[in-house]
Amino acid sequence: MDQVIMFLKQVINGVQVGSIYALVALGYTMVYGIVKLLNFAHGDFIMVGAYISLFAMTGAGMPIWLAAIIAVAGCALLGVLTEKIAYKPLRNSPKLSVLITAIAVSLLLENLFLLLFSSSPKPYPNAINFPSIDVGPIQVSGVTLMTILLSAVSMIALQLFVKKTRMGRAMRAVSEDAQAATLMGVSVNKTISLTFAIGSGLSAIAAVMYCSAYPMVEPYMGSMLGLKAFIAAVLGGIGIIPGAMLGGFVIGLIESLTKAYISSQLADAMVFGILIVVLLVKPAGIFGKNVGEKV
Amino acid sequence: MENNPVLRAEHLGIVFGGLKAVSDFDISIGENELVGLIGPNGAGKTTIFNLLTGVYQPTEGVIYLNGKSMAHKKPHQMVKEGIARTFQNIRLFKELTVLDNVKVAFNQGMKYSLLKAVFRTPSYWKEEAEIDRKARELLAVFKMEDMADSLAENLPYGQQRKLEIARALATNPKILLLDEPAAGMNPTETAELMETISTIRKNFNISILLIEHDMSLVMSICERIIVIDYGQIIAKGTPQQIAKNEKVIGAYLGA
Numbered sequence: 209m210d211q212v213i214m215f216l217k218q219v220i221n222g223v224q225v226g227s228i229y230a231l232v233a234l235g236y237t238m239v240y241g242i243v244k245l246l247n248f249a250h251g252d253f254i255m256v257g258a259y260i261s262l263f264a265m266t267g268a269g270m271p272i273w274l275a276a277i278i279a280v281a282g283c284a285l286l287g288v289l290t291e292k293i294a295y296k297p298l299r300n301s302p303k304l305s306v307l308i309t310a311i312a313v314s315l316l317l318e319n320l321f322l323l324l325f326s327s328s329p330k331p332y333p334n335a336i337n338f339p340s341i342d343v344g345p346i347q348v349s350g351v352t353l354m355t356i357l358l359s360a361v362s363m364i365a366l367q368l369f370v371k372k373t374r375m376g377r378a379m380r381a382v383s384e385d386a387q388a389a390t391l392m393g394v395s396v397n398k399t400i401s402l403t404f405a406i407g408s409g410l411s412a413i414a415a416v417m418y419c420s421a422y423p424m425v426e427p428y429m430g431s432m433l434g435l436k437a438f439i440a441a442v443l444g445g446i447g448i449i450p451g452a453m454l455g456g457f458v459i460g461l462i463e464s465l466t467k468a469y470i471s472s473q474l475a476d477a478m479v480f481g482i483l484i485v486v487l488l489v490k491p492a493g494i495f496g497k498n499v500g501e502k503v
Numbered sequence: 504m505e506n507n508p509v510l511r512a513e514h515l516g517i518v519f520g521g522l523k524a525v526s527d528f529d530i531s532i533g534e535n536e537l538v539g540l541i542g543p544n545g546a547g548k549t550t551i552f553n554l555l556t557g558v559y560q561p562t563e564g565v566i567y568l569n570g571k572s573m574a575h576k577k578p579h580q581m582v583k584e585g586i587a588r589t590f591q592n593i594r595l596f597k598e599l600t601v602l603d604n605v606k607v608a609f610n611q612g613m614k615y616s617l618l619k620a621v622f623r624t625p626s627y628w629k630e631e632a633e634i635d636r637k638a639r640e641l642l643a644v645f646k647m648e649d650m651a652d653s654l655a656e657n658l659p660y661g662q663q664r665k666l667e668i669a670r671a672l673a674t675n676p677k678i679l680l681l682d683e684p685a686a687g688m689n690p691t692e693t694a695e696l697m698e699t700i701s702t703i704r705k706n707f708n709i710s711i712l713l714i715e716h717d718m719s720l721v722m723s724i725c726e727r728i729i730v731i732d733y734g735q736i737i738a739k740g741t742p743q744q745i746a747k748n749e750k751v752i753g754a755y756l757g758a
Contacts, residue, residue: 365621372631373620374606374613381596381607388594391556393582393611393674402617 213345218468219461224352224421226460227359231414232437233444233452234366235407241383241447242403243299245306249290249313250411251434256317257283257412258332258425259325265333272335272416279412287408288401296397314431321427332423355417362413363453366406370449379403383447432476436463439483445493454494508533509569509678509710510586515554516563524550525734528564530712532678537704537711539725539742541718543754547734548714549591552680555712556588557581569677583611585677589667589684591714597656601647601666604655605638608673638673644706645669645699661692665699672703678710679703685717693717697724722746730754 232254239247257279264275294313298306338350370376381389382399390396418433419425440459444451459479466475486493508531516526525547532538542548553559555566557578566573568584576584587608596604613634619627642648645665650658655666664684671679684700685693697720704711715721721728722742730738730745732754738745745751 369620373627374610374615374631374634375617375620377599377603377607378610380599380603384596384598385594387558387578388590388596389607390578391558391582391588392608392670393579394607395577395579 214468216346218464220346220348220352222461222464223457224355224460225464226457227356228414228418228421228433228456229437229440229459230453230456231359231362231410231417232433233440233456234363234449235411236438236441237444237446237449237452238379238403238407240441241449242379242400243291243295244303245295246310246438246446247290247295247407248307248310248434248438249317250407251430251432251437252314252317253283253286253408253411253430254415254418254433255321255425255427255430256286257415258419258429259321260412261416261419262330262332262425265335272333272420275335276413276416279416280409283412283415284405284409287404291400291404296400318427318431325427327427329424329426332419332425334420334423336420351417351420355421358413358417362410366410367449369406375399375402436479439479439486443482443486443493445496448493448495451493451495507570508567509536510555510712511567511570512555512564514564515551515561515566517550517554517559518562523734525554525731526563527735528554528731529736530555530729532710532712534677535704535708535710537700537713537724537726539721539728540712540714540731541716541721541728541745542731542737546731546754548731549682550734551731552588552682552714555680556586579611582674582676585675586680587671587674587676587678588680589664589671589682591682591686593660593663593667595655595663595666595670597654599655600652601642601655601658602635602638602651604666604670605641605673606634608670609634609638612675641669641673644702661688661695664688664696668699668703672707672709676709678712681711681713681715683714683716685715685720693720696720700724 232250235250236247239245260282261275261279264270264278265272290313294309295306298309336351336354338354340347340349341353370379378389378394378399379402381392381394382396386396436459437456440455441452443458444453444455459482462482463475463479466478510530510532512528512530515528517524528551540548540551550559554561557573557576560575568581568586571584573581573584596607599607613630615627615630639648639651642651647662647665647669650662655663658666668681668684685696688696700711701724703709713725725742728740728742728745729736730751737750737754738748
């Protein structure tokens with residue numbers, strides 16, 4: 209019985225961290241879907257979101273929900289500006305140039321925050337006073353509950369947005385054939401900006417959830433989180449929205465079960481191992497179609 | 504009719520790295536006219552379509568839609584002024600449903616804001632319902648309402664061609680550019696297409712510019728024909744005049 213309870217606890221942990229990965233992976237996958245760019249600065253947007261929400265709470269004394277909204281707005285703006293300044297001028301350049309630019313943006317953000325706020329981690333206030341609930345013998349903390357709930361709501365809202373609104377249709381059309389979309393009256397620039405705004409906004413939600421569970425903020429916190437979310441996106445099939453969600457949960461579960469049953473040191477190795485296996489066995493990901501290169 | 508052209512371009516030209524792909528191209532299409540654009544392979548027909556729809560910026564000349572200059576306009580802005588097109592190689596949004604393909608093209612006429620979309624206010628529901636109705640009506644004109652929910656990529660070839668025309672019409676154009684609509688069709692499908700073209704001309708009161716290789720189609724439905732070769736106009740006139748034009752015969756037979 210203890211074994212079962214322990215296992216279920218690990219599953220809940222996995223779902224919690226997995227839903228954070230899923231939120232971040234959504235940003236990767238949406239941006240990739242529309243501009244075919246791996247935005248390696250995406251992980252650092254989480255870090256920026258964490259700092260914004262931290263200062264909104266500790267500096268301006270805002271409640272956490274307001275701090276989260278400010279962080280979402282701030283990250284959305286950062287995402288749009290990054291695209292306009294760094295990526296848009298390179299839209300017709302080779303993919304490699306844009307990829308390198310994305311790495312540069314990532315380094316720039318990390319070092320800028322290092323310079324501004326030093327490398328020492330800042331404590332994150334414990335502001336989610338959600339009561340924990342007992343499911344039989346298992347106690348689920350308020351933060352865990354809130355994280356799972358909020359990511360579920362965000363994902364459903366995103367799905368509805370993409371499937372049922374004019375902006376969502378434009379996003380899907382641009383991601384398939386940008387030129388045909390513009391010839392049907394869709395503004396490609398606006399659609400790309402909106403995609404960056406939504407993806408980056410989701411990373412701010414992830415930031416608040418992540419910091420509530422692991423209450424430390426430092427300039428490099430986004431890089432590992434971003435990498436794992438990237439693996440989640442690749443696992444689900446990059447560019448495919450439900451794929452990113454599934455990938456996030458799978459990575460979260462594997463990580464948490466590895467920590468519990470194999471070794472906590474091996475958890476990261478296991479996750480990166482998955483990337484290698486996916487690339488070897490099904491490079492297009494779980495939901496991806498294997499498309500042969502046209503000759 | 505020529506006094507108030509829907510589409511007009513003068514001395515239109517474009518140079519690609521020293522090569523004059525199109526030069527000195529004049530065109531004027533009046534309301535509800537059906538004009539054919541023909542020429543041998545590589546003559547520059549699709550390049551002209553790309554110029555007229557803003558995909559390429561002309562290096563020479565200006566395009567006017569309803570008398571308004573289109574200089575430096577982006578394609579999606581030109582769509583708002585009333586020009587729409589189909590593609591030589593079908594370019595539907597394959598992974599979208601038939602209905603969504605049409606709805607994307609209705610997008611530019613929709614107004615509800617981002618916040619209204621997120622919070623699903625009454626104006627969101629109203630506009631979405633309106634677009635849904637319009638899109639289904641449009642599909643009904645093409646007898647495709649039964650396929651509204653299937654993915655575009657699963658349609659048979661002839662239906663995909665029709666859907667492209669329906670999608671272009673959803674942008675509410677005054678002039679429609681059809682790039683080889685009969686390409687790859689069998690004689691029955693071509694006959695059906697000819698009927699479709701005359702129906703939409705009547706029902707939507709629009710002008711049409713048509714690129715086509717199927718001479719029987721061009722000769723039977725076009726009122727005027729423009730023939731180009733090596734990026735230049737070599738003949739203009741009624742189908743009867745064109746059929747007898749020696750330059751045209753020469754261009755096609757290589758004499």
